[in-house]
Amino acid sequence: MLKLTYLSHSSFLLDDGTYRLIIDPFLSGNPNAPMKADDITAQFVVLTHAHGDHLGDGLEIAKRHDALVIAVNELANYAASKGARAHNMHIGGAFTFPFGRLKFTIAHHGSSSPEGMYMGEPAGVLISMAGRTVYHTGDTGLFLDMQLIGERDHIDCMIAPIGDNFTMGIDDAVKAVEFVEPDLAIPMHYNTFPVIQADPDLFRKKVEAMGMKARVLQFGETIEL
């Protein structure tokens, strides 16, 4: 059994009862965050890229709990330079961790540290845990290779940005879901800032109109996959 909790923006907790992973833990300074970073416990911190709304509280959480930061090489080195334990990976590579297998995928976006340093390529992430595979696209525009991601792995749950401006908007995100063919699509990266206002129910309705399943999670809501 895999529990998925939406912490707003692009942040999710995955919990299989033994291991807890947090993805892109942007809580401090996030008006929609349902929890404080101090209340998070996790053994793994997965970062799709280094922008402040993704790196967020990641290094503090990692250091507080001696959690392992998992990121592409440049960002993992940055995390290590700040005193966190890190596992360096890169796009296209997978590794089997105690919780399961994790693979980084391409994402079309940027990645820079709070100091403005280049942090390598941004990524999406495929996480196979407790018999389920979750595809968190990271911040990205639409790309046709998403079809390949859906072909290579059966995706139980796809998490895609809908907020537009910095990432896909609703219509491109719906197309992305069509490409990947997940069992369930969940929207993210919306309504945190004025420029990424979007109606997640409109995304859900458009996915459902294709005969596929989507669900809008409340901030702080947990579901079982």
Ligand code: NI
């Ligand atoms: Ni970003």
Ligand code: MN
């Ligand atoms: Mn972002």
